[in-house]
Amino acid sequence: MNRILKTTAIAAAAMSVASVAQARDQVRIVGSSTVYPFASYVTEEFGAVTEYPTPVIESTGSGGGIRLFCEGVGEGTPDITNASRRMKPSELERCMDNGVNDVTEAMIGYDGIAFAQSSENDAVELTREQIFLAVAAQVPQDGELVDNPHQTWSDIDSSLPDREISIYGPPTTSGTRDAFEELVMEAASEGMDAYGGEGYTDIRDDGAYTDAGENDNLIVQRLIEDTEAFGIFGYSFLEENSNSLIGSSIDGVEPTPEAISSGDYPVSRSLFFYVKNQHADDVPPMYEYVDMFMSEQMIGDGGYLMDLGLIPLPEDMREQQRQDVSDRDTLEVADLEE
Amino acid sequence: MSQSFDEITTQLKRRHRKSARLKWLSMASLGVALLFLIVFFADMLNKGLPAFQQAMVQVEVNYNEDAETMGRAALEPDIAPLVSRSFERLIPGMIRDNPDLLGTTETRWVLTNSDVDQYLKGHRNELSEDERAAIDERVENEQVEMKFNTTFFTHGDSKMAERAGIMAAAVGTIMTMLVTLAVAFPIGVMTAIYLEEFAPDNRFTQAIEININNLAAIPSILFGLLGLAVFINFFGVPRSSPMVGGLTLALMTLPVIIISTRAALRSVPDSIRQGAFAVGCSRWQVVRDHVLPLALPGIMTGSIIGLAQAMGETAPLIIVGMVAFIPDVSASFTQAATVLPAQVFTWAGEPERAFVEKTAGGILVLLAVLIFMNATAVLLRKKFERRW
Incomplete structure (x- = not known):
């Protein structure tokens, strides 16, 4: 029985060790699952070529990351959060209420959202209105809103193929869904009188649109098997599977890195990370990591992250961002209210 | 006898047909289960073996x-x-x-x-x-x-598929399981001993018993939320560490250990206790020297199965931050770490084609470990089990 007593004692001792605080030379990062592949590449490189341990990075989603980041200042809170959208003014206000009042914003590049299908089909040219009419829960007909009657693409426009509407897309928790709702659905519906000039983002639930989960790989696999269907996911997954999938052009623009970078491709978004400057003294390697992330070999034209599907900023913007970050520019609520 | 011989014959035939139908039906359902298993294994082996x-x-x-x-x-x-x-x-x-x-x-x-x-x-x-x-x-x-592919077994995670390995996750799993075992085993066994051997049978102990049985059926994600609230936010255990993961999983494993230990203790016949009392042993001596050694194989089996269950768990670990990108192998209780199923989860989300085989390879390794643990539990039971 002594053995059991000993084990209990060890367990108790171990528990008390855990609560002793320790100095940190490991950067802690949370945030967007879209930025995660890029950020984890940088953290691995950072761990391999510097004397510091590899930063810990968790994929929590943009909103979840900002919430953890804004919890407060100190040991237990993250130093950096990644985001696939800009921080909202309300989020920064919450940050400041919790004492996180010195945050620097860094824009690292762009990501496009692809509307793609199996490459066994012919390429399809779509407009945002057509995509909207395919996915919206209610659409205008003769000036009134009715439950979406469109069953095939040719119901929407006779020039489109006579294929059943079947779309696999991200669930509501995803940043990709947020961006799709904002950039496609709101943009398309604001111009339609039936919605009274307001953005409409309700997606139909009669089976034509399927939530395919956070994992974009699942959508890719479904599209390869189900050649009738379309899928909505991040551009990097389209590039990685370019032999089996083709992206549709939207408003006449093909999803190419150039078109996304220049802003011609209408469904693209900027990627960010936010740095908690108040941690600079407690976490020495923080800025070294930030500098490596912002370096030309990472986010530059031809940088390593480009191979992973990041679309670089134009050169002058990269310079500007690098300058802002090294100046530790403090983000103000007014900056976000545009 | 109001029934004629013919009636009885047809009735008998009907009953025989019925039992034959039932036999075929149950065999068919076993066949379907086997088929699923074979398809799953074949798919995993087919996809995962190239990873080695x-x-x-x-x-x-x-x-x-x-x-x-x-x-x-x-x-x-x-x-x-x-x-x-x-x-x-x-x-x-x-x-x-x-x-x-x-x-x-x-x-x-x-x-x-x-x-x-x-x-x-x-x-x-x-x-x-x-x-x-x-x-x-x-x-x-x-x-x-x-x-x-020695890299697969000697390195941690990487963004470069060719360098990604399961070592960091395997070490993380071992550290996490050590914590789980160190916490859940003594507490679980002692609780069961008290409830089974010492506690009076009253409303209070009955309420505790019902609650323990309930805990065993709670969705594991809730233990993750509890771990976040209690261990991280209140006690300040470092996020993502094997310490917090192990403690969280210990909460989940406790009911399993308690229930199986109680069953093992209950299967020790009362005549052994009475014999020990008859020669003047105290209650504690009876438990320590007679009941516990006889129940130990059953306790071990239950604990190993509880541990194997905890080992395959991901949901509560997402909440306490153990699903993270960990390239460094570190055998520490307080540094950030990840575990095998979490590693598989991470790889399954990678866009590169090369990670598909890593995912399946990771699943194969996890399966091998779990089969090994369950086989150990079965062997222990077979070897030491006593029937009275």
């Missing part, structure tokens, strides 16, 4: 001055794009640590990048025609070979 092979290339590494800043300069330009960047980026550091290397040349086998690896395995890749020709030529000269 990795393409290697023989290169001349020329430690020149350019390589001090840019690793790629040390390699011949025609082969450099095909070599894994995980090797290139280490070259400047190697020269810095050992300045004597400068000016020397050495021939060594290094990892290729995942495109070459996928090409040689016949999967999709992004090599150009020229690059493929260069690889084919080197394969003939035996300068490119498929070798057993």
Whole structure:
């Protein structure tokens, strides 16, 4: 029985060790699952070529990351959060209420959202209105809103193929869904009188649109098997599977890195990370990591992250961002209210 | 006898048919279950076995001055794009640590990048025609070979598929399970001993018993939320560490251990207790010297099964931050770590094609460990089980 007593004692001792605080030379990062592949590449490189341990990075989603980041200042809170959208003014206000009042914003590049299908089909040219009419829960007909009657693409426009509407897309928790709702659905519906000039983002639930989960790989696999269907996911997954999938052009623009970078491709978004400057003294390697992330070999034209599907900023913007970050520019609520 | 002989005969036939139908039905359902299992295993083996092979290339590494800043300069330009960047980026550091290397040349086998690896395995890749020709030529000269993938077992996670391994996750699993065992086993066994041997049978102990049985059926994610609220936010245990993961999983394993320990204690016949009391043992002596040793095989079996269950768990660990990107292998209780199922989860979300086989390979390793643990539990039971 002594053995059991000993084990209990060890367990108790171990528990008390855990609560002793320790100095940190490991950067802690949370945030967007879209930025995660890029950020984890940088953290691995950072761990391999510097004397510091590899930063810990968790994929929590943009909103979840900002919430953890804004919890407060100190040991237990993250130093950096990644985001696939800009921080909202309300989020920064919450940050400041919790004492996180010195945050620097860094824009690292762009990501496009692809509307793609199996490459066994012919390429399809779509407009945002057509995509909207395919996915919206209610659409205008003769000036009134009715439950979406469109069953095939040719119901929407006779020039489109006579294929059943079947779309696999991200669930509501995803940043990709947020961006799709904002950039496609709101943009398309604001111009339609039936919605009274307001953005409409309700997606139909009669089976034509399927939530395919956070994992974009699942959508890719479904599209390869189900050649009738379309899928909505991040551009990097389209590039990685370019032999089996083709992206549709939207408003006449093909999803190419150039078109996304220049802003011609209408469904693209900027990627960010936010740095908690108040941690600079407690976490020495923080800025070294930030500098490596912002370096030309990472986010530059031809940088390593480009191979992973990041679309670089134009050169002058990269310079500007690098300058802002090294100046530790403090983000103000007014900056976000545009 | 109001029934005629004929009636009884037809009734008998009907009953026989019924029992034959039932037999076929139950055999068919077993067959379906087996079929699922076979399809699953075949798919995993088919996808996962290539993960244990990795393409290697023989290169001349020329430690020149350019390589001090840019690793790629040390390699011949025609082969450099095909070599894994995980090797290139280490070259400047190697020269810095050992300045004597400068000016020397050495021939060594290094990892290729995942495109070459996928090409040689016949999967999709992004090599150009020229690059493929260069690889084919080197394969003939035996300068490119498929070798057993030791990297997969000796390294942590990586963004470069060719360098990604399960070592960090395996070590993380071991550390986490040590914590779970150290916490859940003594507490669980002692609780069960008290409830079974000492506690009076009243409303209070009955309420506790019902609650323990309920706990065993609670969705595991709730334990994650509890772990976050209690261990991280209140006690300040470091997030993502095996300590917090192990404590959280210990909460989940406790009811399993308590229930199986109680069953094991209950199966020890009362005559043994009465015999011990008769020669004047105290209650504690009875438990320590007679009941517990006899119940131990059952307790061990229950604990191993509880542990195996905890080992395959991901949901509560997401909440306490153990689903993270961990390239460094560190056997520490307080540093960030990940576990095997979380590693599989992470790989399943990677866009690169090469990670598909890593995912399946990770599943195979996890399955092997779990089968080993469950087999140990069965063996223990078979070997030591006593029937009274």
